[in-house]
Amino acid sequence: MESMGEVLRSMNNPALRQRSRDLEQNLLNHPLVKELQAEHPELDEPRLRLHMSRLYQYVQESRNCANCPGLDNCPNDFQGHYSKLTVETVNGSPDLYERKTACNLKVAQDNQDSIRKRIRSFYVDERVLNGGYDEMDIMGKDPRRASAVNKIFDYITGVKEDGLTSQGIYLHGTFGTGKTFLMCYLLHELAVAGYSGVIVYMPDFIEDLKSIMLDGQKLKETVDTLKNCDLLIFDDIGAENLNPWARDHVLGAILNYRMNRKPTFYTSNYPLDGLEKHLSFTSKDGEEVYKGQRLMDRIAPFVDVIPLHGENQRGTKR
Template identity: 40%
Template sequence: MESLQSSLKQWTKNKNIQQQLDEARTALLQDPFVSKALQQFDEVSEEMVEQGLMKLYEYKKELHHCSECPGLSKCPNMMQGYQPKLTVVRGTLDLSYQACSKKEQHDKEKQERQLIKSFYVPKEILSATFDSLDDISEREEASRRALSFAMEARPGEDGDGLYFYGKFGVGKTHLMGAIANELREKGIQTFLVYTPDFFREMKQSIGDGSFQKKLDMVKQAEVLILDDIGAETISGWIRDDVLGAILQHRMLEKLPTLFTSNYDYDELEDHLSYSDKGGIEELKAKRIMERIKHFTTFVTVEGDNRRRR
């Protein structure tokens, strides 16, 4: 027969466990995330709460992870990149999950890169920041212009962009990468495309039926960076139906376009005037250049060739 002392010890132990459970329940229901979620429903009975304690605990834990988000790649939630939403299903508390803003942005960028391969740029450009820029006096003015644009960009309200001109390897694309990453931190959608590859891809996309979708994506980007314009093999169709259509839409919608080139304005106009069918089409080239000149500030990027270091 069990001794009275043993029974008392077990009773005391069970009592402490129940006290801990009660305290944990109270703390759970007082949690700001949980209490706010429960308030959205007209009626939540005690029975619903008791049956849904595990769901409420999961909801609390996951949302606290989100409030201290370490980034999508380190997301500690059960489903990486997803946030819980408290629901009531047939009188029972339940959870549904939806992608967080970081997950949505990541998936969107992934789809865009899969659609337009020329979005791929060197890794050092993808990770470029203003803090990582070389402190070289020759590029001081270009760096200042780039930072000013990144801090003040207002797509849809101000369509003015930049035209970075300079020799091969002086860091024009690196500056644009810093702009793109700064804008991304501010939630501004930025497409940085390598222009020669992009134009080739647009020509090939006619055959697979993706031309219009790709063209619309680039036309409608909040900020567009056309890297190394002038390095492409030009044709009348590329100039008028691709580049011309993109710039016309962006001009009307006040969406900034930025350029890098080894050509200055006059040299780019000469390049655009040549037709693959032979002859020179100065008027059509001039129309394109008027749009570029009117909506960009010309910036000379000087310095040594970074790629020879």
Template identity: 55%
Template sequence: MESLGELIKRWPLGAGMQAEAERHLDALLEEPAVRELRARHPELTRRDLRLNLNRIYQYVKEQRHCAACPGLDRCPNDIEGYYTVLECEVQSDKAQLYDRKVPCSLLKARQAEQQLRSRVRSFYIDESALGGSFSPTEMVTLEPERSAAVNHLFKYIKTTRENGLQKRGLYLVGPFGTGKTYLMCYMLHELAKSGLSGVIVYVPEFVEDVKSMLDEPARLRETIELMKQTDLLVFDDIGAENLSPWVRDHVMGTILNYRMNRKPTFYTSNHDLDALERHFSFTNKDGEEAHKGQRLMDRIRPFVDRLWIGGGNKRGLT
């Protein structure tokens, strides 16, 4: 439907315009949306509707658009993702018609997804992994070998939703490409629906970037503070980084020291906990420092449940 203003430009002047207006009003009154409106508000007279001809026309036009919705990105309504609703109030025995714009279900869904994404920050992780299509059923049925771990993750999500933020996190360990990062992204996505914030960090690239932040102390402080304060923190592929004593002791140690007994931290790794401790105990600069590795592990080991993630390599690697 074209705009009412465009129609009026073609109407004859004088008495003919009034007749044309009445004809268009008759047509609008036969529209299902207007019939439903009058059924809800029998106090509306023909005169009331004539005085609000523009509102009625806009209402019918957008109802038609929504009935044949071409998708949010091609929404033909005046305001993308919004449609007109009409409401009636009776004041001094006179019915007054009001219009307002309300968001459609597609726009609400998009806004809800945007809110979820705003609660989860990623560092060096493909953003598509956070906004992907997650299938809880496939997580179990495609790889029976990891079903126990996946069910444990589902239980953890349920417990957090019901009882609030937990102090313990999870340590997902297994071979390359078995879906550990995918499972953590799923968890962040699901708990973001409950209003929890999250950060997922790909540790090897994070460690290298931290070294470059030495000349940007404000940025470094902001990054560390974000990781300390977020509700859910995931260190992805920990143990694959080229660790320096300073990053281990003053960055990782600071973050984990703050979070233990406060907020849960999660890990994915190809190393079991004992192997991770050996990794933390050796740096290229200072060599073997067993007590330094143990100190960091004392902030990890007691605060996680270990989950073995087995199955085939989803990346097609050998």
């Protein structure tokens, strides 16, 4: 490291002082600085010279943004932001102020992060939620899905225009027709509109409840999350191996709380009558028709039933 004496001696070097003056003049003659002066003629050159470091930062970061290497490789001091100069008059004198401003890429990333924070998933592949959605592809992949897809679109539009109701959707169809994908699309679109949502893959959720039940606090937090989110999706309901406790004290409690408050959505390979038969049977107690009907009373009146037809799209982009 140079000593203070060496720094002072270098300042006495005529060639170095001349180079410093040349750099300063080049900066003052830069088109961006000239444009700033044209917009604010009250900024005379002596005042600009008081803020050479700000002008340098402004020009350098503008150059970086013009040759943007992407957000992850942003060379600016504050990643995803650039220096923006403003002129304000204080005590009758104009002065130059700098503030860091988020670029378009940063704003877009923050918006996506905000959307992701509104969505939680339990046992659902995050790639399905974050893979991106193309409405033309959703509609055009299989024409037989058109009726169901249009109803999903209509539901999303209705919520955006009129707000949430307690009415959800029961989307049923054969394997691989895109039920989960369409529900994730609905969840994403309404998260963009500001609603929170949770999607739960039922077979893994019910299986995991066996361990969660031993942790009372975690169980309460999980159930409260599913009760209180704006949008709740039970994905692949009917494929789980039910036990009486999970059916009656967890699933039943969640649905009982939500049924007149917030919408619940379902994907299933079963139509509603098939789901009722499934919910009436548990691995421990066998068939209990009354309990299955009791749960269906908290499902059927609060959903629009949408059959989804089409080919098995597993392994292809849906």
